[in-house]
Amino acid sequence: MRLNGSEILVECLKEQGVDTVFGFPGGAVLNIYDALYKARNEIRHILTSHEQGASHAADGYARATGKVGVCIATSGPGATNLVTGIATAYMDSVPMVAITGQVATNLLGKDSFQEVDITGITMPITKHNYIVKDVTQLADVVRKAFAIAQEGRPGPVLIDICKDVTAAVTDFEPKPPRKPRKVHTSIAEGLIEEAAEAINSSQRPILLSGGGVSIAGATEEVMELAEKAKIPVTTTLMGLGSFPGTHGLFTGLLGMHGTKTSNLAVSESDLFIAVGARFSDRVISDVKRFAPNAKVMHIDIDPAEVGKNIVVHYPLVGNIKKILKLLNGRVKKREYSEWNKTIDRWKEAYPLKYPQDGTLKPHYVVERIYELTKGDALITTEVGQNQLWAAQFYKYTSPRQFISSGGLGTMGYGLGACIGARIGRPDKKVINIAGDGSFRMNCTELATAVEYKLPIVIALLNNHVLGMVRQWQELFYDGRYSATTIDRGTDFVALAEAFGAKGINVTRPEEVDAAIIKALESEDTPVLINFEIDRDDKVFPIVPPGAPISELIEE
Amino acid sequence: MAKHTLSVLVENHAGVLSRVAGLFSRRGFNIDSLAVGVTENPDISRITIVVDGDDYTVEQVSKQLNKLIDVIKIKQLDRSESVSRELALIKVNATTTTRSEIIQIVEIFRAKIVDVSKTTLTIEISGGSDKVAALEDMLKQFGIKEIVRTGMIAIERGNRHIKANNDNEE
Numbered sequence: 001m002r003l004n005g006s007e008i009l010v011e012c013l014k015e016q017g018v019d020t021v022f023g024f025p026g027g028a029v030l031n032i033y034d035a036l037y038k039a040r041n042e043i044r045h046i047l048t049s050h051e052q053g054a055s056h057a058a059d060g061y062a063r064a065t066g067k068v069g070v071c072i073a074t075s076g077p078g079a080t081n082l083v084t085g086i087a088t089a090y091m092d093s094v095p096m097v098a099i100t101g102q103v104a105t106n107l108l109g110k111d112s113f114q115e116v117d118i119t120g121i122t123m124p125i126t127k128h129n130y131i132v133k134d135v136t137q138l139a140d141v142v143r144k145a146f147a148i149a150q151e152g153r154p155g156p157v158l159i160d161i162c163k164d165v166t167a168a169v170t171d172f173e174p175k176p177p178r179k180p181r182k183v184h185t186s187i188a189e190g191l192i193e194e195a196a197e198a199i200n201s202s203q204r205p206i207l208l209s210g211g212g213v214s215i216a217g218a219t220e221e222v223m224e225l226a227e228k229a230k231i232p233v234t235t236t237l238m239g240l241g242s243f244p245g246t247h248g249l250f251t252g253l254l255g256m257h258g259t260k261t262s263n264l265a266v267s268e269s270d271l272f273i274a275v276g277a278r279f280s281d282r283v284i285s286d287v288k289r290f291a292p293n294a295k296v297m298h299i300d301i302d303p304a305e306v307g308k309n310i311v312v313h314y315p316l317v318g319n320i321k322k323i324l325k326l327l328n329g330r331v332k333k334r335e336y337s338e339w340n341k342t343i344d345r346w347k348e349a350y351p352l353k354y355p356q357d358g359t360l361k362p363h364y365v366v367e368r369i370y371e372l373t374k375g376d377a378l379i380t381t382e383v384g385q386n387q388l389w390a391a392q393f394y395k396y397t398s399p400r401q402f403i404s405s406g407g408l409g410t411m412g413y414g415l416g417a418c419i420g421a422r423i424g425r426p427d428k429k430v431i432n433i434a435g436d437g438s439f440r441m442n443c444t445e446l447a448t449a450v451e452y453k454l455p456i457v458i459a460l461l462n463n464h465v466l467g468m469v470r471q472w473q474e475l476f477y478d479g480r481y482s483a484t485t486i487d488r489g490t491d492f493v494a495l496a497e498a499f500g501a502k503g504i505n506v507t508r509p510e511e512v513d514a515a516i517i518k519a520l521e522s523e524d525t526p527v528l529i530n531f532e533i534d535r536d537d538k539v540f541p542i543v544p545p546g547a548p549i550s551e552l553i554e555e
Numbered sequence: 556m557a558k559h560t561l562s563v564l565v566e567n568h569a570g571v572l573s574r575v576a577g578l579f580s581r582r583g584f585n586i587d588s589l590a591v592g593v594t595e596n597p598d599i600s601r602i603t604i605v606v607d608g609d610d611y612t613v614e615q616v617s618k619q620l621n622k623l624i625d626v627i628k629i630k631q632l633d634r635s636e637s638v639s640r641e642l643a644l645i646k647v648n649a650t651t652t653t654r655s656e657i658i659q660i661v662e663i664f665r666a667k668i669v670d671v672s673k674t675t676l677t678i679e680i681s682g683g684s685d686k687v688a689a690l691e692d693m694l695k696q697f698g699i700k701e702i703v704r705t706g707m708i709a710i711e712r713g714n715r716h717i718k719a720n721n722d723n724e725e
Contacts, residue, residue, distance in 0.1 A: 123574060124581050128624040131570075148624060304618035307611075 001173070005135045005166040006035035009099070012142035014042060016177050018070055020061065020423060022046045022054040024081075026074020027114060028101025031166035046423060046452060048416070051078050053445040055085020056416025057423070059094050063403045064378055064421035064428075068095045068149050075101045076114030079160070080121065084410055086156045087125040091407025092238060093215060095154035097145050098122075104164040105133045118160050127155035135168035143178060150180040153302045154215060183301055185318030187326070195297055195314045196330035199229055202271035202295075204339045206262075207231045208254060208283075211238030211406065212276020212300060212320055214399030219243065221324035222275060229334045232343050234262035236277050237391055240402040245395030246375070251343060252352065255283035256543045257388045260350035260552060263543070265343055266291050267550040273297045276320050279309035280407070289548035299323050350554070352392050354537075360509050362386070362461040362533050366393035369431060369459060372516045377429040378403060378421050382414035382438030384468035386461045388539040390433035412441030415458065419445060422454045429520060431457045437466040437486055446499040446526060453524035457516075460492055460528055465535045474536070475553070476544065485535075496528035507532045558587055559606045559613045560639060560709050563620060564627040564719050567593055567600040571625045575602060578623065584608065584616050588641070588706030599627065599719050603708045627719045632709050639709035642681045644669070645691065648698035649676040657697060664690045675700060 003011065009032060013021070021043060025033045036045050048054040051073040058069030069089075073082050079100040089096045103112040119129045128148050130141045138161065145157040199205060209222050219242050226233050226249050233243045234254040243250055252259030254266060266272060272294040277283070279298075284290040287310055297314035298306050306315045316323050354363040366389050369377070375395055381387040381404040396402045403421055405413040418432035439460055449456055464487035473481050493503030502525050504515045512531070519527035541552040565571045572591060579586050587605035594601045606616055617629050632639075649657055654676065661668060661678055664686065670677035680690050684707060691702065711717070 119570065120573070123577055127622075302622075304615070304622055308615060308618075 001171065002169055003172040004031070004035075004169045005138050005161065006031040008135070008138050008170070008172050009142060009161070009166070010035045010039045010043065011172060011174060012139050013070065014039070015143070015174060016068070016146045018043060018068070020044045020046065021070040021072055022048055022057040022061070022420065023072030024048055024051045024054055024074070024078060026078045026101065028075035028103060028163045029072060029078075029166070031163070032072065032099070032101065032161070046419075046448065048419075048448045049444040050442065051081030052085055052412070053416040053419070053442055053448060055082045055098065056088065056410075056413050056442070057420030057448075058096055058098075059085055059089045060380060060403055060417030060420030061424040062089070062094050062096055062420075063417070064400055065424040066400065067424070068097055068146055069420065070097050070099065072099045073101070074114065075103055075118075076116045078114075079116055079118040083121060083125070085416070086122055086158065088405050088408045088410045088413060089156040090125045090127070092405065093154050093211065094156065095149040096156035097149055098156060098158045100158065100160045101166070102131065102160045102162045105162045106164070108133075108162065118158065122158045125156070126158050129158040129160065131160040131162070132165050133162050135165045135170045138165060139172060139175075143175065147178050147180050152183045153212075183319050185322045187316055187318060187323065191314070191316065192323075192326045192330065195316060196327055198271055198295060198297060198314055199231075199273070199327070200332045203337075204269045205229065205231045205271040205273060206251075206265050206269045207233045207273040207275065208236065208266075208277050209233055209239040209242045209275055210236045210277025211242070213239060213242035214276075216276060216301070216320040217399070218276070218321040218324055219399055221321055221328060224328050225324055225331060228328065229331050230336055230340055231273070232265055232340065234258065234266065236280070236283055236406070237404060238406040239277060240391055241396035241399045242276075244397040246397055251347065253391060255549060256285060257392070257539055257541065258543075258549065258552075259352060260541055260554065261343060261346040263541075263549040263552055264346055266294070267548065269294045271295050271297065273299070275299045275324070276301075278305045281309075284310060285543050285549045286546055358509070360507060360512070360531060360533055362389045362531065362537055363393050364509060365459060365461060365512055365531050366390055366433065368512050368516055369433070370394045372513065372520065373429055373431070377431050378425060380404065380414045380418040380421055380430065380432045382432070382434045383409045383411045384435050384438055384466065385463075385471065385537070385539050386433050386435035386438065389461065411438040414438060415442050415445045415449075418456050418458070419449050419452075419454060422456050423452070429457070431459055434458055434460045435467060436460060436462040436464060436490070436492070440486075440490065443495065446496060446501050446528070449526040450500040454526055455522040455524055456526045457519040457522075458496075458526065458528040459516075460530050461533055462492060462530050463533045463535045463537060467535070467537070468539065470535065471538045471542075475542070492528060492530045496526075501526040501528055503527070504529045505532070506530065557609070559608070560632040560634070560637070560707065561604045561606060561613070561617065561620075562630045562632055562709065562717055563602040563604060564594070564717060565600050565602060566625040566627065567598050568625070571600065572602070574623055574625060575620065578619055579616070582615070582619060584612060590706035590708045596719065603706070605707050628717060630717050632711060636715075637709045637711045639683055639707050640681050641684055641687055641707045642679070642705045643687045643691075644703045645678045645680065645694060645699060646675050646701040647678065647694045648674060648700060650674070653697050657694070660690070660693050666690060
């Protein structure tokens with residue numbers, strides 16, 4: 001079959017089962033968009049307002065579905081606008097293929113119009129990237145890119161395609177997609193025995209479930225281990241939903257904004273079992289005083305994470321699901337112990353709480369969203385206080401339910417991700433819990449949500465400040481509120497309506513339920529609810545920078 | 556801090572070196588020297604990297620390098636189990652009075668004179684880093700105009716070898 005490069009690209013996307021791409025056209029991708037036009041009945045192209053929105057949407061789509069998210073942009077500024085989205089996906093191990101146009105091969109390296117070295121720029125934030133200068137290489141590159149994005153620890157791959165390649169014609173032979181290679185997991189029997197023995201003989205174990213558990217689909221295995229040996233379970237931000245937030249053994253988040261119970265439990269534990277987590281500084285804080293009495297067991301697919309940030313006594317590297325199965329076969333059943341009872345006492349003594357003064361509280365809003373969606377919605381977040389309130393006060397029970405920029409902390413992430421998540425999971429209610437600072441960064445994607453008739457809900461927790469930074473300024477900078485007041489009179493309800501979405505204003509707690517119910521009833525229009533909250537509502541607990549996680553500020 | 560020698564087999568195509576070098580700089584690893592060249596298989600290049608750091612650093616370097624798609628195999632070479640060499644070209648001032656003394660030193664080091672002019676001698680030396688440093692030290696007194704060094708390359712002793720496809724030892 002004789003096809004041009006653009007047609008080959010489209011054929012290869014179809015080979016991979018891609019039916020949705022997010023993007024924004026431009027000069028260097030004109031041929032690609034021509035091929036997409038011809039294939040519009042097989043591949044749905046979602047046109048965003050901005051390439052960054054496309055990258056976050058592809059990311060949200062991937063996180064919600066587990067499939068590879070695909071985004072397309074033109075050369076130069078189109079490509080650089082994807083960069084934040086690619087870095088976000090890289091930090092959170094999200095499978096993504098980003099396709100960028102590039103100037104023609106004869107113009108490369110000449111500072112041509114809209115030329116930028118995007119493979120150079122994205123080298124540190126992709127698993128791998130390619131520049132394609134020869135049409136005969138294109139099909140294999142696309143196939144390899146999809147395999148790499150999914151294999152082992154997933155991540156983004158970028159393919160930069162020169163414009164002449166998108167027009168050049170060559171033979172094309174369809175191939176079934178190569179199955180992503182399974183990571184070779186061969187752990188010495190002795191290591192597994194040793195690890196199981198460590199669990200069996202521990203008095204005060206605790207398990208940290210990270211994002212890797214959701215990615216690996218190992219939630220059942222984590223559950224089995226926890227229930228069998230009665231191990232309390234905490235999660236990272238990325239791990240929310242990998243262990244049900246409603247479960248009796250769940251202790252809440254760990255780390256900087258972890259619950260006092262989780263942070264105390266880890267500090268007191270004699271065995272710390274981290275599964276699919278990478279010991280981020282936001283979890284361990286002061287590494288020297290983290291879990292000081294514990295042996296550390298680390299189960300992860302990425303060998304480079306083991307021993308990177310903390311000394312590990314029981315390293316188990318490979319497919320988490322497999323390793324947990326091996327462990328579960330050797331771990332002994334245990335009764336509810338004194339340790340479990342201690343943790344229950346902490347849970348009772350130190351619940352997550354917030355001031356009850358009759359005013360509208362963001363925590364309350366999130367709680368009501370939880371109740372009114374029966375805990376079944378997909379929640380995306382922006383970054384900052386909104387993200388942590390969404391993490392603390394919604395009980396996540398399944399993986400891929402909480403979609404948030406954990407590693408990079410990308411403000412402006414949520415709306416794009418929300419759009420992508422809803423397109424990937426049209427059967428679900430998808431709610432973006434947002435703050436006004438983050439939301440304003442990329443609110444232009446409201447136009448996209450309106451165009452594609454997505455009944456998403458934006459729960460805007462509007463405090464007119466950059467709340468998280470303000471909170472730090474109050475606690476650690478003597479209240480010098482440098483550049484964090486953004487009370488600029490933006491009428492977000494009118495803004496939503498200007499885009500063709502619906503807007504609802506809420507100022508009192510009594511209005512919350514009706515607004516959420518009304519928003520959830522929308523069938524084909526996005527709804528923004530503007531919740532007017534106080535600028536001094538804070539995220540607690542918080543571990544001050546440099547302190548051990550057991551020393552947290554509770555209010 | 557000790558010096559460690561890593562032999563890295565990589566795909567021989569454009570951009571690989573910048574991936575490797577970029578990884579070192581962004582993760583804060585110090586490269587002492589780096590030498591790259593194609594192997595007996597033209598599709599594969601071999602990079603010899605001398606890293607300055609403790610065992611933790613070397614382990615991290617190896618693990619992070621292993622994550623690069625273009626990296627095929629990494630092996631840390633044991634100093635006593637391998638032969639290492641670097642090549643240097645040294646241009647040194649030479650007058651009629653000093654020329655013969657320089658030539659004597661060159662002979663002692665089994666180095667070679669590769670170019671001569673009325674005022675200079677250019678010397679080629681290969682050997683371990685210590686040997687090159689020792690010659691440099693001896694030539695300093697005459698005034699060194701220029702030095703170029705390749706960075707170290709190393710190969711295992713005996714019949715051990717690093718291959719892309721089979722396991723690294725036979």
